[in-house]
Amino acid sequence: MESAGEYDYIIIGGGTAGCVLANRLTRRRDINVLLIEAGGRDDYVWIHIPVGYLHCIGNPRTDWLYKTEPDAGLNGRSLIYPRGKVLGGSSSINGMIYMRGQSQDYDRWAELTGDPGWAWDKVLPLFKKSEDYHGGASELHGSGGEWRVEKQRLSWELLDAFRDAAEQSGIRKIDDFNGGDNDGCNYFDVNQKRGIRWNTAKAFLKPAAKRPNLTIMTGCHVERLIIEDTGQGKVCRGVQFSGGGTAYSATAVLETVLTAGAVASPQILQLSGIGPAAVLRDAGVAVQVDAPGVGDNLQDHLQLRMIYKVSNARTLNTTAASWFGKMKIGMEYAMFQSGPMSMAPSQLGAFARSDPGQATPNLQYHVQPLSLEKFGDPLHPFPAFTASVCNLRPSSRGHVRIASADSYAAPKITPNYLSTEQDRKTAAAALSLTRKIVAAPALARFAPQEFKPGISFQTEQELADAAGQIGTTIFHPVGTCKMGRAGDPLAVVDSELRVNGVQKLRVVDASVMPLITSGNTNSPTIMIAERAAELIAQAAKAAP
Ligand SMILES: Cc1cc2nc3c(=O)[nH]c(=O)nc-3n(C[C@H](O)[C@H](O)[C@H](O)COP(=O)(O)OP(=O)(O)OC[C@H]3O[C@@H](n4cnc5c(N)ncnc54)[C@H](O)[C@@H]3O)c2cc1C
Known part of the structure; x- marks a missing residue:
């Protein structure tokens, strides 16, 4: 095995969090x-x-191509992930x-971890720190940071009408989703710069890449962590990985940071022997730390994509169908970086309640002037829009588990969607609320006809099945x-993101x-990386 050298910090994964952290740590x-x-x-x-x-x-150049295990809540379907x-x-x-989320999300994290540093009033400055907001600096927004936030560069008559219909159904129009209270309807703000995608690699990594104290190795797959038993506990010493046919090891003197998502x-923790003992043994991995929470507590937003055929409306399905339409779209983007090619797939958003008892909105809409059968399929040949709605705070929990010691084998991903009665009820209510909005007068001129799931689903039970x-x-x-908190048997890291049972x-x-x-x-993941960078810097200062 070849040595890739010794570093103060090793960051595993150059994704959303990894790029932010690489930037912040190499400032020193x-x-x-x-x-x-x-x-x-x-x-x-x-990408751009x-x-x-x-x-x-679904493209191996950019996607891991994971699939979920067949899911009972989805009538046995497996999803691309x-x-x-x-x-x-x-x-x-x-x-x-x-989108930052709701202030209550972070106050709840502070309660669950016992660390007031995760409360909204403490994380708001971290959101602002990296932000470059189109409206400039204010109490709620930052300016001059790396993370560019822009308004979208096109609107659709059909989506404007949906916004009016939402208002007629009791969902108010708001100007800003990101002040801690996202209750209402608006066009989403997007991470773009002049109509071009603004990812964390461009925003955070590129400005740091020339620093002599940052080494970036791409095309290198981390296989496992190097864990040493010192007699005074387990310590992470670095990583083993492979790239271009060579096996490497690298040593971290201060800390190894997993940012692999x-x-x-x-x-990677499980492959390194840190995880639920029974899962590790079944996979043939020697147990270093029996950590039952590793891979547990998987939560995700399940979107219910309701599709409506429409008349008298411009949608992407029809605009992009002809060669002339495609050419026009291409020209508009080439000349002005606007039009449908500058389009975030979901343009209009709304936050609403599945029942009035919800203290804050528990549903999010992503409304799109297009429709398709599933991701990867072509657009439908008829004019249509999609009103996708998801339960923001599902009670269903899934898990991620290795099935073998082979670090190149995909883990088994089991989301367990709609596995609680509460989530099935919320799903049924979400479909009903969508029907109410679409039936509001503002959309009548487009004569919307429900194509998916279809009006044969009516009772709560039928609607919950339709959601599946x-x-x-x-x-x-x-x-x-x-x-x-300390003492939570399923906590994998403490509130300062240190892995329980393994130092460094x-x-x-x-x-x-x-x-x-x-x-x-x-x-929110960028914000987590901002806080982590501060915590890591403090730990380094405090070290003897
Ligand atoms: C299709 C899609 C649409 C989404 N839309 C939105 C949206 O509009 N807005 C929004 O806020 N969120 C959206 N999200 C979610 C958001 O992008 C993620 O929550 C966020 O990127 C997670 O960041 P992360 O740092 O945890 O992981 P990631 O950004 O996934 O980074 C993990 C990195 O680790 C690398 N890695 C993994 N394993 C290894 C290994 N063994 N060795 C070396 N490297 C490894 C990966 O290649 C990757 O670069 C979307 C996500 C997807 C996939």
Whole structure:
């Protein structure tokens, strides 16, 4: 095995969190950092053109191509489960929606971890720190940071009408989803710069890449951590990985930080002998630390994609169907970086309640002026829109588990969607609320006809079954290395993101969220990396 050298810090995974952390840690010139990424550089053209999202999902150049286990809640269906495999990670293939969630999400994290540092008033400055908001700096927004937030560059008459229909159904129009209270309807803000995708590789890694104290190795797959039993506990000494046919090891003097995401971070811990003992033994991995929470607590937002055929409306289905339409779209993007190619797949958003008893909205809508059977399929040949609705705070829990000691074998991903009665009820209520909005007068001129799931589903039971038929991931897995208080047997990391039972090892990515946020998960992950960078710097200062 070849040595890749000795570093102060090793970061595993150059995704959303990894790029932020690499930037922040290398600001100190007296420490050196190795960042290891399994995918390549983000030099594929479809990463940068927003609509290219549709070419990046399911493409081995940019996606890990995971699949879920057949899921009983989805009538035995298995889903594609995209995760970015490229610098920028999932921020290179995601929907670009800038969303922080609700203030209560973070106050709850503070309660669950016993650490007030995770409360909304403490994390708000971290969101602002990296932000470059289109509206400039204010009490709620930051300006001049690396993370560019723009307004979208096109609107659709049909989506404007949906917004009016939502208002007629009791969902107010609001200007900003990101002040801690996202209750209402608006066009989403997006992470783009002048109509081009702004991923974390461009925002955070590129400015740091020239620093002499940062080494970036792409095309290198981390196989396992090097764990030493010192007699005074287990200590992580670094990593083993392979790239270009060579097997390497690298040593971390201060800390190793896992930023491989909610699927791969628990996978790498388990491959290294840190996980539920029975799972490790079944996979043929020697147990270093019996940590039952590793891979557990998987939470995700299940989107129910309701499709409506419409008349008298412009939708992407029809605009993009002809060669002339395609040419026009291409010209508009080439000349002005606007039009449908600059489009985040979901443009209009709304947050609402499945029942009035909810203290804050527990449903999120992503409304799209297009429809398709499933991701990877072509657009439908008829004009239609999709009103996708998801339960923001599901009670169903799944897990990620290795099935063998082979670090190149995908782990088994079992989301267990709709496995609680509460989630089935919420799903049924979400479909009913969508029907109410679509029946509001503002949409009448487009004569919407429900195509999916179809009006034959009427009772609560039928609607819950329909949710199982049309439900699919909205790509927000979190929680599989959750943080928690000392004494919580399922907490994988403490509130400072240090792995319980192993020194010099942290997890810093979407997997540490104890509860999923009430919104999209990318910018919350950036915030987690900002806080981690501060915690790591403090630990280094305090070290003897
Ligand atoms: C299709 C899609 C659409 C989405 N849309 C949105 C959206 O619009 N807005 C939003 O807020 N969120 C969205 N999300 C979710 C958001 O992008 C993720 O929550 C966020 O990127 C998670 O960041 P992370 O750092 O935890 O993981 P990732 O960004 O996935 O990074 C993990 C990195 O680790 C690398 N890695 C994994 N295993 C290894 C290994 N063994 N060795 C070396 N490297 C490894 C990966 O290649 C990857 O680069 C979407 C996600 C997807 C996939």
